[in-house]
Amino acid sequence: MTDEKMQLVIVTGMSGAGKTVAMQSFEDLGFFCVDNMPPALLPKFWELVKESGKINKVALVVDLRSRAFYDQILHMLTDEDSEPATIDSQILFLDTSDKELISRYKETRRSHPLAMDGRVIDGVRKERELLAPIRSNAQYVIDTTSMTPRELREQIFENFGTEGATGKFHIEVVSFGFKYGLPIDADIVMDVRFLPNPYYVPELKSKSGLDDAVYKYVMEQPVTEKFYNHFISLLKYVMPGYQKEGKSTVTIAIGCTGGQHRSVAIAKRVAEDLESDYTVHIQHRDMNKRKETVNRS
Known part of the structure; x- marks a missing residue:
């Protein structure tokens, strides 16, 4: 272990x-998250x-209906060889x-897993009884009865994240050509085929x-500057909303006819303008497809 x-x-x-x-x-x-690891592998x-x-943050998402499972985790944390002084362990109980x-x-x-052939309420009551000792030992208990998934996410960020943590939100900017189809993962699509096309300038x-x-x-081009100012203002306006709703990635797809000239230039400028406030990745999906076609022929 590190210090x-x-x-x-x-x-x-x-x-x-x-x-x-x-x-x-x-x-x-x-x-580093593990969901429902078998007890024998712990x-x-x-x-x-x-x-x-190299791993300094671990979350074990486990089903603790088995008292033996809970005891095994406690043993793991208190074992004399595990250097407990170097481990900050906490239990988060979701209720x-x-x-x-029953409604869910x-x-x-x-x-219900504890009432496969019976009433859901019987399984819920049995599970609550089994988990009562664990709930009483939990450092954090969050009641999700009236919570949305976004609100639960915010509560976890508040309790377990560093100051100002908002998750790994990042932006993907993709240029593409409409002749090759839309990117299927796009959240925002902008068609820039209305801009003057460099394809018709021989030297370009x-x-x-x-x-x-x-x-x-x-x-x-005069039309480009006017358009771009509106477009980048819109993007900067909506990005905080995506973050607030818990979205981890937003993909902005910018397309022209072949994905070689206009979309590439606009995507480049968008990425440069957004990277001062966000983590931004850029991809020019179809930029070299025309060259590849020419080479194959």
């Missing part, structure tokens, strides 16, 4: 209370974590009212929007 103190969070609670959302939230906070997993020396749990099971048409035809001559040609 840095490891943060270990054991996430448990009532079935249907939001453990899946919790795991996704911890992943966005940079935790000692080996812990050994590998300690040996690696929900019986009425809400009815909505998904699932059987074989170049791309990354070349200075093409970039200047596109950007120096």
